[in-house]
Amino acid sequence: MQIIHSPRHLGHSGHVELMNGRVVPAFEKPERVAMILRAVGERQLGPFVDPTAHGLDPVLKVHDEAFIRFLSTAWQQWTADGRDFPALPSFWKAPGMRAIEPDNIDGKLGHFSFDAGCCIVAGTWDAVQAGADIALTGVDLIADGQPNAFALCRPPGHHAHAGTMGGYCFVNNAAVAAQSFLDRGAARVAVLDVDYHHGNGTQSIFYDRPDVLVCNIHADPMQEFPYFLGYADEAGQGPGEGFNANFPLPWGADFEGWGAALEAACVLVADYAPDALIVSLGVDTYKDDPISQFRLDSPDYLKMGARIAKLGLPTLVVMEGGYAVEAIGINVANTLEGLLQG
Numbered sequence: 001m002q003i004i005h006s007p008r009h010l011g012h013s014g015h016v017e018l019m020n021g022r023v024v025p026a027f028e029k030p031e032r033v034a035m036i037l038r039a040v041g042e043r044q045l046g047p048f049v050d051p052t053a054h055g056l057d058p059v060l061k062v063h064d065e066a067f068i069r070f071l072s073t074a075w076q077q078w079t080a081d082g083r084d085f086p087a088l089p090s091f092w093k094a095p096g097m098r099a100i101e102p103d104n105i106d107g108k109l110g111h112f113s114f115d116a117g118c119c120i121v122a123g124t125w126d127a128v129q130a131g132a133d134i135a136l137t138g139v140d141l142i143a144d145g146q147p148n149a150f151a152l153c154r155p156p157g158h159h160a161h162a163g164t165m166g167g168y169c170f171v172n173n174a175a176v177a178a179q180s181f182l183d184r185g186a187a188r189v190a191v192l193d194v195d196y197h198h199g200n201g202t203q204s205i206f207y208d209r210p211d212v213l214v215c216n217i218h219a220d221p222m223q224e225f226p227y228f229l230g231y232a233d234e235a236g237q238g239p240g241e242g243f244n245a246n247f248p249l250p251w252g253a254d255f256e257g258w259g260a261a262l263e264a265a266c267v268l269v270a271d272y273a274p275d276a277l278i279v280s281l282g283v284d285t286y287k288d289d290p291i292s293q294f295r296l297d298s299p300d301y302l303k304m305g306a307r308i309a310k311l312g313l314p315t316l317v318v319m320e321g322g323y324a325v326e327a328i329g330i331n332v333a334n335t336l337e338g339l340l341q342g
């Protein structure tokens with residue numbers, strides 16, 4: 001399996017987040033990538049590949065131009081009046097207020113975000129661009145005949161909407177990849193999001209489209225972030241009706257319950273018969289994840305990978321969440337190994 005990654009993710013360092021009412025060092029930290037690289041290297045799961053540059057056109061196929069312009073200029077605008085510390089949104093619009101982009105950078109930060117988990121520092125935008133290139137390079141490899149690839153993206157992307165960042169996510173790498181598969185001739189693409197948190201961004205981007213099936217297995221949003229999307233009754237709308245499936249699970253879910261949801265999601269994917277499968281791989285389902293409440297253990301990720309392999313589809317694995325840094329490498333490597341051994 002080709003493992004695509006870039007050291008440019010390191011530019012997204014020193015960032016913070018607002019957690020439990022306090023500004024703390026971000027849980028989405030650079031060490032996550034080092035631990036994954038070490039684990040997949042030790043297992044010799046595949047060659048490491050550098051991403052090729054794809055520019056912003058593929059990103060602009062799923063993201064709004066004003067949002068991407070904001071991401072590319074936010075740090076300059078934030079520091080223009082002397083602030084040399086990480087940028088966080090603080091002000092958001094309530095229903096009934098106007099969805100207008102202010103001139104003021106603090107207003108822009110709120111206009112283009114849905115939480116205070118998307119911190120911008122000097123190297124964030126470069127890291128985000130590299131993440132999109134990593135996912136797109138994975139598409140290239142699979143479109144050119146590879147059976148699978150692993151896009152080791154950082155920062156993650158599945159919470160990012162077409163015009164909104166949040167949940168540590170800026171550009172939706174999985175959504176960019178799905179659109180790229182379609183642009184290269186795929187008729188149908190399935191996205192299976194196994195991150196602990198609902199991939200609200202990916203769902204939202206494809207919600208009214210039948211050419212991308214989005215399946216999410218995640219913590220019940222009645223209890224857990226992102227709270228305001230990810231309910232079981234969200235089945236798609238208009239032409240997309242029937243092409244979105246959510247499998248919310250209660251806190252404390254272990255692989256017995258989680259695996260049953262995976263089975264149901266895999267049946268939907270098989271019936272959809274996509275030309276390619278994208279797995280949004282978050283391993284924050286792990287029992288010791290610091291911000292999550294599921295109970296999966298490391299051997300379960302071997303079973304997860306093996307079940308996905310049984311679909312027999314060209315598969316692009318896109319890295320999303322997972323914050324138990326000491327175990328993230330083992331859990332990602334187990335998922336990939338399960339996928340490869342199928």
Ligand SMILES: NCCCNCCCCCS
Binds near residue numbers: 168197224322
């Ligand atoms: N108490 C819930 C805080 C959630 N904070 C954002 C989590 C983003 C996960 C990305 S996979």
Ligand SMILES: [Zn+2]
Binds near residue numbers: 284322
């Ligand atoms: Zn997550």
